[in-house]
Amino acid sequence: MALPKTFMVSAVLAAFVIHPAAQAESINAGGRTANPTLPFTAQAIAEFNTPWAIGFLPDGRLLVTEKPGRIFLVTQGGQKAEVGNVPDVAASGQNGLLDIAVAPDFATSSRVYFTYVEPGRGGSRLVLSRATLSVSDSSVTLADRVAIWRQTPAVGGGQPGGIIAFDPQGSHLFLTVGDRMQPASAQDPSQARGKVLRLNLDGSTPADNPHAAKGGVLGQTWTTGHRNPYGLAFAPDGRLWLHEMGPRGGDELNLIEAGRNYGWPLVSNGDNYSGSPIPDHDTRLEFTAPAVYWTPVISPAGLTFYAGALFPQWRGSALVGALSAQSLVRVSFRSDGQPDEAERWSMGGRIRDVAVAPDGAIWVIEDRNPGRLLRLTPANRRAG
Template sequence: MRNSIPIILSVGFACAAQAGPIETNAGTLQAVSVVDGLETPWAFDFLPDGTILITERDGALIAVRDGQRWQVNGLPRVYSDGQGGLLDILVPDDFATNREIFLTYARKQGLFGAGTAVFRARLSDDGRSLKDGKTIFEMTRGSGGGVHFGSRLVEAPDGTLYVTVGDRGDGEKAQNLALHNGSVLRITRDGAAPANNPFVGTGGAQPQIWSYGHRNPQGAALDGSGQLWTVEHGARGGDEVNKITPGMNYGWPVISYGVNYNGSKIGEGTRKDGMTQPEHYWDPSIAPSGMTFYDGKVADWRGDAFVGSLKFNMISRLSGDPLREVERIEGPETQRVRDVAQGLDGALWFLSVYNGALYRLE
């Protein structure tokens, strides 16, 4: 239940521990450890009763409430290799009505391939198992290897789902509309393509595609107006913040503000007619991951975007129009930040892969 109106409630915090101060432009904050002992955590979300659900890449879904933690059963068979595994989790706004949740994961395809997939299931009343689980979508045949699955989930204002898919390490496929590689998708809760998607009825194009020409979008969020944004990994330099417009081509690998890891040029340069420019880019790369727009307790931050960095061990705060990085929030707790979200309590929460912990800034 991300980007929802903040609700102040009493959450049972597991393993809560006070940490040292973190200096920010909004004042001195504390990063409080809420859950620790996690193994390669990837994403988290909240149930309306305050239960925290956390995915671990190797294939575990952890639930935490009132000082207790347990592993939720009923997950799909996850392909865990490199960057692939159990990835994002989404608790939709109508969870209280039907108890459905959505997960993304790397799914085995053929003998050597794997691709991004979306799984829907109903959480049991006791919160300990997933029922009626079904893979509602999987990308066209993925590539071998364990890189660039993308894999963020965002609920659109109309209840459809945005899904980010990486190029799977094969950049040229991000320009091929017959494939899902390197795209942002929009699907129904049954995995189908909504009739008003931009490429529905276009011969040979995958109808779920909302935008394309992306490298590896590992962060996505809606701003206060309902506009979708993504952050994605470049190669060496050229990590991007993109404002997503349906039907647009974001250029990878034809244009980029980075270079290949060996220093050679990528594509044709930084601009080309018919290809959309990023709103912001980082050079050197920060390895951006989870993203959220904030409207919580800290007045100076309202309306700003927050993006986790896997490389520079910080959270990037972006503000203004166009968005620009205005601050780096960093401390011992912000090491390899994989996911960032606003909690139901109005605070900023984040996952550290390096520390294996979920924190709340207060």
């Protein structure tokens, strides 16, 4: 599928290097088994009520969201301070308070971005908000909070997406939007469902988006045809990767490139929950196939790329949390850019998010109440 001319001429998007080989084959990693022998030590730092996302501040403190509607500022030692001025959320099923991301210029702006499902007439909607994290000796609060993007129209259902990623230049924001359990909407260009959006940091539409001139949802759309995307991150080489949950089978890891259509619900490497088949990606070559898929599913949630010092052998790898597989998954990349699952470790619980601290430690959270915040360091590392 040819890339839009807007993409080809934009200097801003030069970091998105295209590696055709990365889409040359779809590898099914679903049959892999988890290793019970862990190469890391997991230290429980704190507990939360159904935690959903981790965001690291430059000084090593963490912001942790709870799906029912709270945010905490957490020290490396586990001290928790609840953050004030959090909006009301529609917390039920898969919906609630979702992702949180620290702005690229946080050191000077103190800004954070977060997503949540908002209650309202006609149904709930996904919202992206921005605020200034105000920290004093006595309180932590979201100051100057403003919603910079709202899903329109409002709609019920789960599968909200809501994952935030900033481009390597720190000048644009990417946002995943799930299909809200209305599969056909993922192929409707007028609906902000089943899409990856590209926005300016104030929520407006970048002029060099593929269809910016058409305005509306289409103007903000970067890619389409997604089901339930709960992972979005840039690799060290500047490429953008997304994972999404399939139905019965067909969890996907996709290389995200401007203007592409990833096929849901017209194609999938899984089947409908009813058991009825869905055509595979190789039957419709106009749709971009996943680089890796998982059948049986792992239910991926959380995605980060490792570039730290504590696990040097994993630099450049993607780390993926797995809910139903109750695992942490490492994805490595061949010299031609093709990814594949390299290792899977049994964590004994549903892993909702994974993040890397400034010191190179890996942090994960469990999807339960109470859900533990765990710090992972090399198993053979000596204390002190």
